[in-house]
Amino acid sequence: MTEPRRRKIAVLGSRSVGKSSLVVRYVEDAFVDSYYPTIENIFNKKIRYKGQDFDCDIIDTAGQDEYSILNSKHAIGIHGYVLVYSIASRNSFDMIQTVYDKILNYTGTESVPCVIVGQKSDLHVQRQVSEDEGKDLAQQLKSAWVEVSARHNANVVKVFELMLQETERETQETGKEPEPSKCCVM
Ligand SMILES: Nc1nc2c(ncn2[C@@H]2O[C@H](COP(=O)(O)OP(=O)(O)OP(=O)(O)O)[C@@H](O)[C@H]2O)c(=O)[nH]1
Numbered sequence: 001m002t003e004p005r006r007r008k009i010a011v012l013g014s015r016s017v018g019k020s021s022l023v024v025r026y027v028e029d030a031f032v033d034s035y036y037p038t039i040e041n042i043f044n045k046k047i048r049y050k051g052q053d054f055d056c057d058i059i060d061t062a063g064q065d066e067y068s069i070l071n072s073k074h075a076i077g078i079h080g081y082v083l084v085y086s087i088a089s090r091n092s093f094d095m096i097q098t099v100y101d102k103i104l105n106y107t108g109t110e111s112v113p114c115v116i117v118g119q120k121s122d123l124h125v126q127r128q129v130s131e132d133e134g135k136d137l138a139q140q141l142k143s144a145w146v147e148v149s150a151r152h153n154a155n156v157v158k159v160f161e162l163m164l165q166e167t168e169r170e171t172q173e174t175g176k177e178p179e180p181s182k183c184c185v186m
Pocket of ligand 1: 014015017020032033035037038039061062063064121123148152
């Protein structure tokens with residue numbers, strides 16, 4: 001038996017897009033209708049992916065807006081980022097690029113392993129962001145993309161499979177362990 005590999009995953013995005021609901025659905029298989037703004041919560045989950053065990057810390061963060069300063073501990077020392085928007089909020093979709101740029105500002109790299117998540121896919125009538133727009137953005141940011149509903153438990157597991165696909169891409173190609181993000185001094 002090989003030792004589980006430790007991975008740190010940060011979940012980021014605008015306020016109220018359903019970051020906590022996504023993580024709680026995944027880790028505890030529960031859904032709550034009420035809204036409690038998050039400051040920070042760290043969840044631990046063992047994930048088996050392609051025959052390998054991963055011991056994952058999933059960091060659920062406070063919602064971001066264009067003026068908030070990304071906490072360095074949510075950008076540095078992280079293996080992969082789950083960037084969440086709501087399909088019913090154009091603003092939250094626009095925020096993905098902003099948050100992504102803030103991460104790159106810290107890491108000084110050209111890209112980081114990312115999954116872009118269109119949450120609340122059950123809100124068909126209120127949809128403001130099309131699937132194609134989500135896919136196009138993901139292509140630009142060289143990220144994976146998926147639409148999910150924490151409420152209906154649709155595609156939630158897929159988010160974390162895609163996350164490991166992204167963080168382990170290099171390991172599969174080179175056999176090298178992925179490095180968590182580092183701070184770049186400009
Ligand atoms: N229709 C629908 N509503 C959802 C879904 N996921 C979450 N919500 C609702 O959206 C609201 C916000 O959800 P949260 O999970 O607290 O959002 P958050 O992104 O963690 O919010 P912050 O902590 O402020 O950043 C709550 O009222 C949830 O019940 C979903 O898949 N579908």
